[in-house]
Amino acid sequence: MSAQPPIRVGIVGANAKRGWARDAHIPALRELLGDFVLSAVSARTQVLAEEAREAYGAEAAFGDSLELARSPSIDLVCVVVKVPEHRAVVLAALAAGKHVYCEWPLGCDLAEAQEMAAAVGPGSHVMIGLQGLSSPAVRAAIDLVQSGSVGRPLAMRVYSPTAGWGTQAPPHYAYLQDKRNGATLETIAGGHTLAVMEALVGAFVEVDARNSILHSQIDVVGEGAVERTCADHMMVLGRHAGGCVSTLEVAGGVTGKPFRLELDGDAGWIRITGDFVGGFQGGVLTLETSVNDPPPVVATTDLTGPPANLAESYARLASDIRAGQRTVPDFERAVRLSRLLETIDLASTSGHRTTGAPT
Known part of the structure; x- marks a missing residue:
């Protein structure tokens, strides 16, 4: 206290x-x-x-x-x-x-x-709600990469499922189907995942993408069918500033399949998994690695589910405010991620690989 x-x-x-x-x-x-x-x-x-x-x-x-x-x-x-x-x-x-x-x-x-x-x-002091970046497992994985424990990052593969953006939605989630509202599978499920990927292996400098609407109409419970104008499936092929290459699949309307991030370096590997149905950032994550004596995964609280990573975020923000420092993901991070998402959308709509780091 x-x-x-x-x-x-x-x-x-x-x-x-x-x-x-x-x-x-x-x-x-x-x-x-x-x-x-x-x-x-x-x-x-x-x-x-x-x-x-x-x-x-x-x-x-x-x-x-x-x-x-x-x-x-x-x-x-x-x-x-x-x-x-x-x-x-x-x-x-x-x-x-x-x-x-x-x-x-x-x-x-x-x-x-x-x-x-x-x-x-x-x-x-401002903080953007990318709570996956405050997950103890993610922060321990970042330490492993930055310390050189897995060597030079070579390739990352990510599968990021969410139950959202399926074929049915409750009325209070109908607005998530309209791309103009900014709350889409690309921005929410995609944005949370991309933020962790960049935190681990650096900024994207090249992207190729295919954002797809696999279900163009969905059933809003009690209200009938509405048209979906945002993607419900997202695939990104990328290259990062340090040379690491990555693949990302974000899948909407999926239950029963875990989140999985695998990173191979030239001296070891990292695996992060999670099973929260609404997206990996909403639950406790598990870290596995080939590294001997990895850093401990230490949580601030014993919470599980949606409050767990949010409590970690709040604890970090409180520390920043008390100490007058700025270490948490801020609004400039949000701007950079928003620009990356626009770059990915452009790559998808144009059908052309997009190069150049979105700064």
């Missing part, structure tokens, strides 16, 4: 009955009470906000998310709403000098991400 006062958190997008705030953010914060206190929640209406306040023990409830973002009783604004709503809340919080944790993707497109990154002031 820190000797400093707890960081006062306001969660934008709290709901007492369902949602990522309920399933992941709230239990993660409860495990880190020495560093954080839940000061406020907001929702679409004051009634829903009051329900969330009572359910989670927050001190205040706001029916207006921008009011929460500007509240003097909040230090850290956590943005856990649909992607098209990120921009307004993030900009309001940054203008008020707040620290911000924003779920990934940062914005609906590269331009929005760039605008928000440019708005970060010197007094604000």
